[in-house]
Amino acid sequence: MEKKEISNYSELTLRIEYLKLEKIKQEEELKVTFKEFVNTLDPILMMKQSLHKLAEDKEVQVDLTRVGVSIGVNYIINKILYKSNNIKGFLSSVLVNLLSTALTIENISKIINVVTNFIHPTVDEQKEEEQKENA
Numbered sequence: 001m002e003k004k005e006i007s008n009y010s011e012l013t014l015r016i017e018y019l020k021l022e023k024i025k026q027e028e029e030l031k032v033t034f035k036e037f038v039n040t041l042d043p044i045l046m047m048k049q050s051l052h053k054l055a056e057d058k059e060v061q062v063d064l065t066r067v068g069v070s071i072g073v074n075y076i077i078n079k080i081l082y083k084s085n086n087i088k089g090f091l092s093s094v095l096v097n098l099l100s101t102a103l104t105i106e107n108i109s110k111i112i113n114v115v116t117n118f119i120h121p122t123v124d125e126q127k128e129e130e131q132k133e134n135a
Contacts, residue, residue: 065112069112070100070101073100073101074097074100074101077096077097077100078097
């Protein structure tokens with residue numbers, strides 16, 4: 001409504017009602033804006049957003065994969081070699097652990113490809129399997 005001079009009681013009540021509605025509208029907008037502001041300061045949300053950005057980074061993905069493969073290989077080696085708790089078994093596990101870490105770091109892309117192909121066969125391999133089944 002435009003600002004104009006109020007000359008009678010009915011105009012005054014209309015103006016008051018208009019201002020009350022305007023106040024309610026502005027309060028709702030302020031609440032929404034404040035909630036958005038508070039959400040941007042939420043530490044959990046900030047961590048989630050940071051982790052999503054890190055997860056999209058290719059270098060981080062490769063590093064995490066290397067760490068995961070290394071931990072997995074070390075776990076398997078320890079399970080196999082720690083059946084005997086003697087010095088010879090311990091020294092051999094340390095030696096194999098060092099060798100496996102060196103091999104996995106150098107050949108991580110090959111290892112990932114082998115595991116990926118094992119889990120998700122390529123289209124060509126699937127076609128070959130279907131042809132064998134149909135023959």
